Amino acid sequence: MRALKAIVIGGLLLSGAAPAAPVKELDPVHVNAMRNPEVKKYKAILAGLDTFDKYHGLAPAVGKLQFRLSARGKDEMPEPLAVRLAGDDGFRLPLALDAGNRFEVPRNAAALAAKSELELNRKRRAYRIEPDIRTPGLAANQRRLGDLRLECKVMIAIGKEEMPLWGVALVNGVLLRTDWCSFFGDETSTAYGGVAKEATFGSRAEAPLAQAVLIDGNRSALLEVSGSSFNVPIGNSTWSDDAIVELHFAGPPTGTAGETPRTAP
Incomplete structure (x- = not known):
C-alpha cells in the first residue's frame, strides 16, 4: 500500500x-x-x-x-x-x-x-x-470531509499541470482511473487485491495529534495518526461530505480526547 x-x-x-x-x-x-x-x-x-x-x-x-x-x-x-x-x-x-x-x-x-x-x-x-479549504463555523479541532476532498482535488490538479503528460498517463494506468483522489479508500475497488480499500489520504494538522475520529451521524471510525498527520478515506463514498474529523491534539487533556469513540453500527 x-x-x-x-x-x-x-x-x-x-x-x-x-x-x-x-x-x-x-x-x-x-x-x-x-x-x-x-x-x-x-x-x-x-x-x-x-x-x-x-x-x-x-x-x-x-x-x-x-x-x-x-x-x-x-x-x-x-x-x-x-x-x-x-x-x-x-x-x-x-x-x-x-x-x-x-x-x-x-x-x-x-x-x-x-x-x-x-x-x-x-x-x-x-x-x-x-x-x-475550511468551512466556516467549525471548531478549531474539526475538519469537514468535503473540504478535505476538495483540497485533494485542487492539490492533484496543480500537480498534474506541473507533471509531464507521460507521468500523468503512468499514474492513470497504475490507479486505473483519472480521478486520483477517488483511489484513497474506494470501497468498490478490486485493484491490487483490494489494496485501495485500505488506502487513505494523509492530511496535516497544525500540531501533533493524539487521536483523530471520523464522525458521520451515528457512525464513526478511528483514523490512523502519525505526528501531526492523519489519514482519511476521502475516496470512500459511504462517508458523506458533511462527515467531520475531530482532532484531539497531544498535550494537556481537553475533556474529550480520552473518550472512547463511537463505532460504526
Missing part, C-alpha cells in the same frame, strides 16, 4: 485555527539573490483555481480558495516570510499573508502572459504550499 500511495504523492508537486488576523500588504519579496527559491508555476495554480470552481459543491460554504504555507523545519531566516507572483519583463505582484500564513492567488491576465511563478523568499522545500 505504501508503494501505491508513493506513486500518487510522488506525482504531486504540491505536498496539508485560530481566527485569522487582518491581512497586510507585504514589502517586496527579495528572492533574486537566493539560491533555488521555492516556486510554483502560476499556470498550475490557475488549474487549482479552476478545479476549486468546478467542484465547489464539495465545500459550498467556502467562498474562496486559500493556500497555506507550513514550514518543513525550523525557519531561522530573519526576514519576514513573503510571497509574490513574478514573471517575464519585470512583472511582480506581491500577495498578502495573514497571521496563519494563508493567502489567496488572484486570476490575473498580466501574470499569465508573463509566464509567472509563485515565489517565496525561502529556499526550495523549506516550506510546503498547500490548498487550505
Whole structure:
C-alpha cells in the first residue's frame, strides 16, 4: 500500500485555527539573490483555481480558495516570510499573508502572459504550499470531509499541470482511473487485491495529534495518526461530505480526547 500511495504523492508537486488576523500588504519579496527559491508555476495554480470552481459543491460554504504555507523545519531566516507572483519583463505582484500564513492567488491576465511563478523568499522545500479549504463555523479541532476532498482535488490538479503528460498517463494506468483522489479508500475497488480499500489520504494538522475520529451521524471510525498527520478515506463514498474529523491534539487533556469513540453500527 505504501508503494501505491508513493506513486500518487510522488506525482504531486504540491505536498496539508485560530481566527485569522487582518491581512497586510507585504514589502517586496527579495528572492533574486537566493539560491533555488521555492516556486510554483502560476499556470498550475490557475488549474487549482479552476478545479476549486468546478467542484465547489464539495465545500459550498467556502467562498474562496486559500493556500497555506507550513514550514518543513525550523525557519531561522530573519526576514519576514513573503510571497509574490513574478514573471517575464519585470512583472511582480506581491500577495498578502495573514497571521496563519494563508493567502489567496488572484486570476490575473498580466501574470499569465508573463509566464509567472509563485515565489517565496525561502529556499526550495523549506516550506510546503498547500490548498487550505475550511468551512466556516467549525471548531478549531474539526475538519469537514468535503473540504478535505476538495483540497485533494485542487492539490492533484496543480500537480498534474506541473507533471509531464507521460507521468500523468503512468499514474492513470497504475490507479486505473483519472480521478486520483477517488483511489484513497474506494470501497468498490478490486485493484491490487483490494489494496485501495485500505488506502487513505494523509492530511496535516497544525500540531501533533493524539487521536483523530471520523464522525458521520451515528457512525464513526478511528483514523490512523502519525505526528501531526492523519489519514482519511476521502475516496470512500459511504462517508458523506458533511462527515467531520475531530482532532484531539497531544498535550494537556481537553475533556474529550480520552473518550472512547463511537463505532460504526
